[in-house]
Amino acid sequence: xxxxxxxxxxxxxxxxxxxxxxxxxxxxxxxxxxxxxxxxxxxxxxxxxxxxxxxxxxxxxxxxxxxxxxxxxxxxxxxxxxxxxxxxxxxxxxxxxxxxxxxxxxxxxxxxxxxxxxxxxxxxxxxxxxxxxxxxxxxxxxxxxxxxxxxxxxxxxxxxxxxxxxxxxxxxxxxxxxxxxxxxxxxxxxxxxxxxxxxxxxxxxxxxxxxxxxxxxxxxxxxxxxxxxxxxxxxxxxxxxxxxxxxxxxxxxxxxxxxxxxxxxxxxxxxxxxxxxxxxxxxxxxxxxxxxxxxxxxxxxxxxxxxxxxxxxxxxxxxxxxxxxxxxxxxxxxxxxxxxxxxxxxxxxxxxxxxxxxxxxxxxxxxxxxxxxxxxxxxxxxxxxxxxxxxxxxxxxxxxxxxxxxxxxxxxxxxxxxxxxxxxxxxxxxxxxxxxxxxxxxx
Numbered sequence: 001x002x003x004x005x006x007x008x009x010x011x012x013x014x015x016x017x018x019x020x021x022x023x024x025x026x027x028x029x030x031x032x033x034x035x036x037x038x039x040x041x042x043x044x045x046x047x048x049x050x051x052x053x054x055x056x057x058x059x060x061x062x063x064x065x066x067x068x069x070x071x072x073x074x075x076x077x078x079x080x081x082x083x084x085x086x087x088x089x090x091x092x093x094x095x096x097x098x099x100x101x102x103x104x105x106x107x108x109x110x111x112x113x114x115x116x117x118x119x120x121x122x123x124x125x126x127x128x129x130x131x132x133x134x135x136x137x138x139x140x141x142x143x144x145x146x147x148x149x150x151x152x153x154x155x156x157x158x159x160x161x162x163x164x165x166x167x168x169x170x171x172x173x174x175x176x177x178x179x180x181x182x183x184x185x186x187x188x189x190x191x192x193x194x195x196x197x198x199x200x201x202x203x204x205x206x207x208x209x210x211x212x213x214x215x216x217x218x219x220x221x222x223x224x225x226x227x228x229x230x231x232x233x234x235x236x237x238x239x240x241x242x243x244x245x246x247x248x249x250x251x252x253x254x255x256x257x258x259x260x261x262x263x264x265x266x267x268x269x270x271x272x273x274x275x276x277x278x279x280x281x282x283x284x285x286x287x288x289x290x291x292x293x294x295x296x297x298x299x300x301x302x303x304x305x306x307x308x309x310x311x312x313x314x315x316x317x318x319x320x321x322x323x324x325x326x327x328x329x330x331x332x333x334x335x336x337x338x339x340x341x342x343x344x345x346x347x348x349x350x351x352x353x354x355x356x357x358x359x360x361x362x363x364x365x366x367x368x369x370x371x372x373x374x375x376x377x378x379x380x381x382x383x384x385x386x387x388x389x390x391x392x393x394x395x396x397x398x399x400x401x402x403x404x405x406x407x408x409x410x411x412x413x414x415x416x417x418x419x420x421x422x423x424x425x426x427x428x429x430x431x432x433x434x435x436x437x438x439x440x441x442x443x
Contacts, residue, residue, distance in 0.1 A: 015147045018140040022093065023080035025137060030074030032120040033066065034175040035394075036183040038344040040066035043117035050112035063179070071171045078167045082154040085164070090141065090148045097138040104131040121187040121341075159412045163405065170401040177393060181365045182344055184390035190342045195355045196254060197268040211237040254342065256310055256332045267308060267332060268355065275300040275381065277329075277363075278348040279311035280339040282321055285347055290325040292368050296349065297329060299375050299384075305351075312336030351381050359385050 033040045044062040048054065076096075079089040107116060107127040116130040125133070155163055177184055190196060212227055212234040227234040256264045268274075277293060279285060300307045309331035311318055318331045343350050345362030352358065359382065366384060374383045 011147060015144060016152065018144045019080050019083070022137060022140055022144065023077045026073045026077030026080065026093070028077075029118055030070050030072070030077055030171065031174075032122050032187075033070035034074060034171045035178050035185050036120050036187070036344070037063065037066045037070060037175045037179045038340075039120050039183070040069065040117060042340055043113075043115075046113050046117075067172070067175055070175055071168050074171045075164050075167045078163065079160075082163065083152050084155055084160040086148045086153070090145045093141045094138075094145050097134060097141055101131070101134040101138050104134050107131070155409060156412045159408055162408060166401070166404055166408070170397060173397055174394065177390065178344075181362060181388055182348075182360055182390060184394035186390075188341045190254070190350075190357055190360075192357050192359060194357055196342075196352060196357060197264060197355065213237050254334065254338050256334050258330075258332050259315075263332060267310075268352070273300075273303075273305035273354075273381070274352040275305050275307050276350040276352060277307075277309040277331075278339050278343045278345075278350060279309060279313065279321075279331075280336050280346045280348075282311045282313040282317050285321070287324060289347060289363055292363060292366060292371070293325060293327070293347070295368060295371055295375070296366070297327075299371055300381060302375065303380055305381060308332065310334045310339060310342075312339055351385075358382060361385055361388075 041062045044065050045057060048057055048062065076089055076093055079085050080093070104116065104127065107113065108131040111127055113127075115124050116127055118125060118130055118133075174184065186192065210226060214234050254264065254268075255262060256267050275296065277296075297307050307329040309327065309329060311321075311331055311333060312335060313321070313333065315333075318333070321327065322331065342348075343360040343362075345364070347363045348360060349363055349366065350357060350360045365388070370387070371384050374380070
């Protein structure tokens with residue numbers, strides 16, 4: 001009897017431990033995706049290209065899948081956390097892991113995409129680590145499926161649907177801000193306040209090698225080991241610039257070129273202010289953006305900031321864009337992945353002051369009327385984005401979400417207490433009436 005009770009307690013502890021681990025994993029994964037929906041959209045596009053599903057790239061399908069995945073994971077995690085909708089939640093989670101675990105096994109073997117993107121830019125996981133993680137979680141959800149009736153139920157059955165609606169609304173609000181502005185929390189290398197390029201590269205990012213020829217053979221020398229001045233057997237051929245490579249370059253990875261020349265240090269130097277237009281996919285940019293780009297260009301020049309563009313495009317595409325948009329600022333080239341890490345959105349705008357990022361926004365989130373008002377009112381480049389603070393807004397949304405859930409819980413439990421109390425009162429009343437009738441019949 002004692003052993004049976006002990007096993008029952010241990011089973012209850014194990015079931016709820018599995019529930020907590022699964023809920024935290026799903027909530028965290030969903031939260032990361034809803035904070036940065038564009039990042040998940042890019043990852044879905046990578047998967048589509050890797051598997052030859054080019055039709056998925058049409059219209060907004062990757063974005064819709066990104067939003068749906070974020071909302072689903074977050075809401076399932078919340079349900080597990082509170083023990084709501086225990087039966088169908090466990091079933092949905094089990095089916096999801098049964099579908100994704102074989103996929104992650106294939107990814108671990110073939111490695112068509114280097115990072116699964118499960119936890120966005122917060123935690124990078126190899127495909128093998130992702131497969132192992134899914135195996136462990138699949139075992140947990142299978143055990144949970146067997147004993148889900150032992151889960152503690154925080155909310156009453158009559159408001160389970162309301163908890164899902166509130167959670168989905170919160171997730172959709174966060175995802176919308178992340179899509180139209182920038183992610184409320186930035187987990188990428190180029191955060192606000194971070195220099196776009198390391199100080200060592202700003203000071204000196206190159207050295208020279210000297211090519212000499214002797215008896216038809218060419219050799220390279222550094223400044224420290226040049227041939228002796230009196231050695232006439234070596235004939236000078238040319239001097240060649242050699243770019244240095246530092247650990248900081250690996251960390252940041254942003255390289256800007258002008259044709260074949262690397263101009264990263266010159267373009268991103270700490271001298272002065274810079275307004276950078278980021279074109280991660282120049283062919284997809286609508287002509288309607290040109291008016292806002294041009295007034296931002298004029299505004300930046302008026303306040304003494306340099307204006308430039310960085311694009312993942314061919315020279316022909318850049319020249320075509322300059323003709324269409326009447327751009328007078330220089331446009332350099334860079335890798336599309338680096339540009340998407342720099343700022344979400346196409347096009348996006350990044351304001352750099354003394355080499356450090358001050359703000360970044362999608363162009364669609366900047367109001368032309370606000371820019372014109374700042375110009376006429378003598379404002380600066382920081383005033384046009386003063387209406388949005390991502391971290392502060394995320395804090396307010398999160399607090400509001402928790403408060404609403406607490407109010408629902410109080411109202412729900414208060415009503416249940418009222419129903420129980422009313423039932424007891426009615427039961428006692430009926431019992432009292434029955435006793436009175438029995439007394440009268442005896443008399």
